[in-house]
Amino acid sequence: MTSEFREKLEEALFPPFVALLVALICGDLLIMSYGQSPSSVYRLLIEGTWGNAYGFGQVLYKTTTLAFTGLAVSLGIRAGLFNVGAESQLAAGGFLAALVGLALSPAIPGFVAIPLCMIAAAAGGAVVGAIPGYLRVRFGAHEVIVTIMLNFVVLALLNWFIANHLHVPETLHTPEIRAGVVPRLSQYIPAFHGSAANLTIILALIVAALVWFGLFRTRRGYELRAVGLQPDAAEYGGVNVGGIWFRALTTSGAIAGLGGINYVLGYKHYYEDGFAGGSGFLGIAVALVGRNHPVGVILAALFFATLSQGGLAIHAFVPKQMVEVLQGVVILAVAMSVPEVRQALRLARKPAKA
Amino acid sequence: MTASPQQQTAQPGAIISMQRIDKSFGPVQANRDASLQVMPGEIHALVGENGAGKSTLMRILGGLMKPDGGMVEVNGRDVTGWSTNEAIDAGIGVVHQHFMLVPTLTVAENIVLGHEPLKNGMFDAARAIADVTALSSETGLAVSPARKISELSVGEAQRVEILKTLFRGAKILVLDEPTAVLSPPEVKELWTVLRRLRDAGGTIVLITHRLDEVMDLSDTITVMRAGRTIERLKTSATNPAEIARAMVGRDVALMSREAAAFGEVPAVGADRVYPPNDFSAALEVTDLVVTGARNTRVVDGVTFAIQPGEILGIAGVEGNGQTELIEAIAGLRKSVTGNIRIAGHDITDADVAERREAGLSHIPEDRHRRGLILDYSIADNLLLGLQSEFSRKGVLDADRIADNAQTMIESFDIRPPSPELPARALSGGNQQKVVIAREMGQDFTVLLASQPTRGVDVGAIEFIHDRLRAARAANKAILLVSAELNEVLALADRVAVMYRGRFAVVMPASEATEDVLGEYMIGTRKVSAA
Numbered sequence: 001m002t003s004e005f006r007e008k009l010e011e012a013l014f015p016p017f018v019a020l021l022v023a024l025i026c027g028d029l030l031i032m033s034y035g036q037s038p039s040s041v042y043r044l045l046i047e048g049t050w051g052n053a054y055g056f057g058q059v060l061y062k063t064t065t066l067a068f069t070g071l072a073v074s075l076g077i078r079a080g081l082f083n084v085g086a087e088s089q090l091a092a093g094g095f096l097a098a099l100v101g102l103a104l105s106p107a108i109p110g111f112v113a114i115p116l117c118m119i120a121a122a123a124g125g126a127v128v129g130a131i132p133g134y135l136r137v138r139f140g141a142h143e144v145i146v147t148i149m150l151n152f153v154v155l156a157l158l159n160w161f162i163a164n165h166l167h168v169p170e171t172l173h174t175p176e177i178r179a180g181v182v183p184r185l186s187q188y189i190p191a192f193h194g195s196a197a198n199l200t201i202i203l204a205l206i207v208a209a210l211v212w213f214g215l216f217r218t219r220r221g222y223e224l225r226a227v228g229l230q231p232d233a234a235e236y237g238g239v240n241v242g243g244i245w246f247r248a249l250t251t252s253g254a255i256a257g258l259g260g261i262n263y264v265l266g267y268k269h270y271y272e273d274g275f276a277g278g279s280g281f282l283g284i285a286v287a288l289v290g291r292n293h294p295v296g297v298i299l300a301a302l303f304f305a306t307l308s309q310g311g312l313a314i315h316a317f318v319p320k321q322m323v324e325v326l327q328g329v330v331i332l333a334v335a336m337s338v339p340e341v342r343q344a345l346r347l348a349r350k351p352a353k354a
Numbered sequence: 355m356t357a358s359p360q361q362q363t364a365q366p367g368a369i370i371s372m373q374r375i376d377k378s379f380g381p382v383q384a385n386r387d388a389s390l391q392v393m394p395g396e397i398h399a400l401v402g403e404n405g406a407g408k409s410t411l412m413r414i415l416g417g418l419m420k421p422d423g424g425m426v427e428v429n430g431r432d433v434t435g436w437s438t439n440e441a442i443d444a445g446i447g448v449v450h451q452h453f454m455l456v457p458t459l460t461v462a463e464n465i466v467l468g469h470e471p472l473k474n475g476m477f478d479a480a481r482a483i484a485d486v487t488a489l490s491s492e493t494g495l496a497v498s499p500a501r502k503i504s505e506l507s508v509g510e511a512q513r514v515e516i517l518k519t520l521f522r523g524a525k526i527l528v529l530d531e532p533t534a535v536l537s538p539p540e541v542k543e544l545w546t547v548l549r550r551l552r553d554a555g556g557t558i559v560l561i562t563h564r565l566d567e568v569m570d571l572s573d574t575i576t577v578m579r580a581g582r583t584i585e586r587l588k589t590s591a592t593n594p595a596e597i598a599r600a601m602v603g604r605d606v607a608l609m610s611r612e613a614a615a616f617g618e619v620p621a622v623g624a625d626r627v628y629p630p631n632d633f634s635a636a637l638e639v640t641d642l643v644v645t646g647a648r649n650t651r652v653v654d655g656v657t658f659a660i661q662p663g664e665i666l667g668i669a670g671v672e673g674n675g676q677t678e679l680i681e682a683i684a685g686l687r688k689s690v691t692g693n694i695r696i697a698g699h700d701i702t703d704a705d706v707a708e709r710r711e712a713g714l715s716h717i718p719e720d721r722h723r724r725g726l727i728l729d730y731s732i733a734d735n736l737l738l739g740l741q742s743e744f745s746r747k748g749v750l751d752a753d754r755i756a757d758n759a760q761t762m763i764e765s766f767d768i769r770p771p772s773p774e775l776p777a778r779a780l781s782g783g784n785q786q787k788v789v790i791a792r793e794m795g796q797d798f799t800v801l802l803a804s805q806p807t808r809g810v811d812v813g814a815i816e817f818i819h820d821r822l823r824a825a826r827a828a829n830k831a832i833l834l835v836s837a838e839l840n841e842v843l844a845l846a847d848r849v850a851v852m853y854r855g856r857f858a859v860v861m862p863a864s865e866a867t868e869d870v871l872g873e874y875m876i877g878t879r880k881v882s883a884a
Contacts, residue, residue: 217752219745226738229727235686236716236724237738238707 012296015341016289019333026329027322034318041314048313049306055313057185057195061267062305063298064197065090067204068259069283070301071211072125072252074292076143078215079248080228085132085147086256087280088154089125093257094264095158096124098174098271101264106178113180117265118203118258125257126250128154133249137242143249151280162273173272182266198266205298207255212294224248256280285331303330368427369394369526369557370415375424377410384410385421386581390559392526392574397548397558399568399589402578402601403672403837408561409451411578412528415559416448417441428526447519451530453511455503455518462486462499465518489521494550509540516547527551528559533567545571563601563672565594565876577601594876595869598671635659635695636831637683637800642692644678652678653689654855660800660831665822667846667863668835669871675855676835677719680804683833684716685709686724697799710739713799717789717806719835725789726777733759733773736792766791767817783814794821801825801832807841819845839868853877 028038049055069086076083083089100120104113132146159172166174182199186192215221226234227244235241263275286304290296304327311323365371370392377385385407392398400408413419415426417438426434428444436444455464462482471481486499495513503511512532519527529548533541548558548571562568568575569589577585577600585600637660644653653675660666668676681687683694685706694702696712704712718724726735736759737744744755759773766787768780777785786806793801803822807815822832822845836842842849843863850860851874858874873879 217750218748219741219750220748222734222737222741222750226727226730229729230723232723233725233727233738235706236684236718237741238705238710239741240705240707 011342011345012291012293014345015337016291016296016334018341019289019330019337022333022337023326023330026333027326030322030325031318034322036317041317044314044317045306045310049310053189053191054193054195055309057192057197058309059302059305060185060201061196061198061262062308063301064201064204064262064266065259065279066282066286066301066304067201067208067298068262069256069280070286070290070297071204071208071294072129072256072259073283073287074290074294074297075211075215075255076248076252077287077292078228079224079244080231081136081245081248081252082144083129083132083147083249083252083256084144084284085128085150085154085253085280086283087276087278088151089128089253089256090259090280091158091276092124092128092154092260093121093254094124094260094275095161095271096257097121097180097260098177098264101177101180102174104179108179110180110183114182114265117180118261121257121260121264122254123257124260126254129253129256130246130250133246136249137246143245155274155276159273162271166271168270171272172274173268173270175270177265177269177271180265181269182261184266196267198262200262200266203258203261207258208294208298211255215294220244220247256283282327285327288331289334365391365393367394368392369429370559371425371427372411372415373425373427375411375414375426376422377407377414377419378422383581385414388424388578388581388583390415390576390583391586392557392559394557395552395555396573397552397560397571399572399575400559400561400578401563401565401568401575401597402584403563406578406601407581408578409530410581412448412530412559412561415441416446416528418448442522442524445523445525446528447516447522447524447526448528449512449515449519449530449532451532453515455511455514457502457504459503460499461497461501461503461506461514464503464514465489465499465521467518469522486517486521489517493517493520493547493554495520495547507540509543512540512544513547525555526557526559528561530561531563532560533562533564541567565597565601565671568597569594594878595872598872598876599868601671634661636662636664636697637833638693638695639683640693640695642679642682642694643690644675644682644687645690646678652855653682655692656852656855656857658850658857658860660833662799662829662831663826664848665826665832665834665846667842667849668833668852669839669842669849669875670852671875672837674852676852677804679852680716680719680802680833680835684714684718684802707739707742713797714802715793715796715798715800716802717793717804719804719808721785721789726785728778729776731774731776732763732768732780732788735777735788736762736795738792740792740796762788762791762795766795781811783810786810786814786818790818790821794825798830801830802835803832804835805837806834807836807838839871843868843871851875853880 031038031041049059069090072086072089073083097117097120100117101113104116128150131150132141132143135141135146136143162172162174168175184192185197185199186195215225223234223239224244226237226239227241231241259279264271282304286297286300289303290298290300307323307327311320314323368391370390372388372390375385375388388407388411390400390411400411402408410419414421417436417440420435424434425432428446433440433444456467465486466482471478471485473481483499486497490497490499495517497510497513497517503514506514516527532544552558560572572589575587575589575592575597576583577587577597579601587597640657642653642656643651646652656679658666670676678687682689685704689702692702693700696709696714699712701709701712722728727738733755737755744751744758756773762768763771763773768784768787768791777788780788790806806822807818810818822834826832834842834845843866846863848860849863849866849871851858851871853874854877858880
């Protein structure tokens with residue numbers, strides 16, 4: 001039992017570690033190609049992120065959005081579905097949250113207004129997720145195609161709505177929201193002053209815990225994972241495969257939509273066109289590196305947030321784009337090395353057992 | 355009968371000589387010590403049940419796979435482990451069960467694909483059509499070169515596949531289950547074409563598990579079972595019963611211990627007393643029709659009833675509708691017409707979960723696809739289909755799941771006894787025990803047992819047979835489908851033979867013998883006694 005647990009832990013941790021090592025070596029080569037010393041650039045990257053309270057606050061803020069989109073994508077993958085639509089689900093969630101926040105009177109206390117905005121955010125994402133879910137179940141339309149295309153449709157619709165109906169002149173954002181604003185962390189820990197980190201991160205951790213509980217402790221989670229692993233066996237076990245697909249994509253959209261709270265109500269207090277900024281797509285990488293496990297997703301979100309914030313810290317020495325290249329290398333390294341490393345790990349164990 | 359050691363030796367003058375071929379996929383051994391000797395200018399039938407290793411052997415011949423061991427010779431040249439291109443160059447053309455055609459291109463475009471005629475560096479469509487028309491009239495394979503593949507019937511598409519291989523200069527044609535998707539007139543046409551190709555000097559290897567086709571068409575037969583070559587027979591010097599015995603019959607080494615297990619059973623069915631009418635039937639199936647691909651009636655009007663405490667065994671060569679019948683009863687496949695009742699309750703339109711609630715248990719024929727979630731632990735697999743019963747308000751009851759796993763592992767002797775081990779890590783026999791524990795370890799009225807002992811070792815076979823007998827003693831109704839005739843005979847009270855979607859005969863097991871059943875199985879006897 002304990003040795004099995006240790007083996008599982010090794011299989012979970014060792015492959016990403018190897019992937020990181022590969023990425024690190026590639027990073028060294030990249031940095032050296034710019035004539036810089038890798039150690040000093042990495043030191044700068046760490047100092048700019050985990051080294052001071054402001055930088056760390058920014059990392060936490062970015063982690064929050066990525067945690068939502070990463071959890072959303074990972075839930076889909078667990079059901080055997082590839083949700084590429086987290087980007088527009090995130091935007092739709094933020095948009096609906098902003099609408100509700102604007103509609104509510106500023107006099108309404110936060111403990112009423114914030115949950116209302118959260119419901120709106122989840123509903124916005126859920127609707128965008130439900131459409132590919134329905135099309136998949138009803139017509140067999142592949143969710144990858146539909147979610148990709150829906151990104152264009154939804155983002156363009158939101159852009160049109162903001163640009164024509166709801167923007168402050170000379171900008172592409174809504175007026176300031178006064179109801180349902182989520183407090184910044186700096187209100188409780190002054191050192192975070194100036195950083196965007198806010199209490200939405202607590203919501204992200206709660207959602208991660210709920211996803212974990214839902215996946216591994218409930219009947220629906222059992223069925224969902226069964227559908228993802230072997231749809232034929234799930235069908236044999238009396239599971240309504242189409243129903244699970246629809247629910248999984250809808251829930252996935254809702255989680256991504258909740259992520260919109262972080263920017264709209266936690267940071268800027270308005271909805272701005274294009275705020276998602278690729279976080280939905282990066283969520284795919286987060287889910288992949290986090291091995292579709294809620295704990296892994298949170299850690300991966302933290303990692304990618306660090307890279308993203310760190311890019312700002314080092315761009316005096318190497319181009320910021322280098323960090324983006326590094327992100328790509330991490331994703332590739334994980335995608336390629338995880339199965340290989342796991343295989344090698346199992347092979348290495350075999351003689352010990354025999 | 356040919357003695358087995360001689361099969362290993364190469365026949366002089368053989369055009370294809372495959373010797374001592376081994377091939378495994380992970381823990382599954384698809385070919386072990388398999389051999390094949392094909393003479394030039396003959397139609398050679400490679401027969402055996404699903405999973406006997408025929409297709410793997412042909413994939414090795416066609417260069418799609420490399421063998422783990424053994425030697426492949428074509429025209430006397432050692433070509434072991436060659437590539438598909440080398441195989442095509444050497445004149446081997448494989449017509450796959452699933453067509454490899456581009457549906458949006460025309461017949462002519464598909465046939466010349468990879469060898470397109472060019473004019474000024476551009477594709478010469480007129481030349482392609484002319485070439486294909488010439489080849490078509492030369493071989494007698496009638497096709498319309500300008501039509502699109504998507505507009506063709508299956509029979510026509512298959513002709514295109516054959517022409518494609520001939521266009522590339524194939525002298526040896528390998529056809530993988532070519533009749534599986536054809537209607538009877540299309541089969542006749544195909545036979546004519548194949549005979550003509552043989553008479554023109556071509557060599558044909560035909561993979562099939564239908565004995566009537568084998569007798570009808572082939573010159574020589576190689577029988578495979580469980581990855582091994584069992585027999586090599588001259589068609590003119592054998593009969594369907596002999597082939598059937600080699601195909602589904604028992605392995606000699608296995609036989610002695612199995613017979614001991616069967617020996618304990620007194621003449622089953624002989625002195626059993628049934629209730630006088632069907633009012634108390636546990637399972638009633640009436641006029642059930644199931645359609646397969648291309649609207650063929652794979653189950654064609656089947657009616658039967660099983661009483662509590664009775665085992666109805668279904669024998670038959672695989673592919674005669676047994677799978678579809680079981681899936682229709684289990685709710686995994688839609689029936690077109692007909693009625694299914696469990697203990698009087700109509701479940702014809704019920705979903706899988708509702709059927710389970712009504713008292714249906716199901717040991718599926720393919721445990722890797724249906725019966726188990728291979729990455730789930732033993733404990734989690736023991737609740738597949740029962741997940742509602744093992745949860746309270748939607749939350750899984752971890753304590754009861756653990757208790758259940760412990761109980762099942764003990765009473766069904768699942769080894770190793772570690773509930774957290776993934777099902778993937780278990781041996782075939784123990785995987786099947788997990789399925790059987792789940793399906794028989796709880797209360798049920800009717801059990802569908804489809805190939806319950808497929809791919810499990812002798813010890814597990816005995817264990818599973820004992821369980822089935824115990825369930826009958828406990829007044830359960832069991833529908834048993836097995837490719838092993840002796841298994842059906844040993845366990846069933848009544849035996850039905852399924853042939854081309856119908857029950858060819860239903861008789862008490864006491865009156866059934868392998869020879870009689872064998873004749874119904876291959877369609878040489880066709881009395882409907884039901």
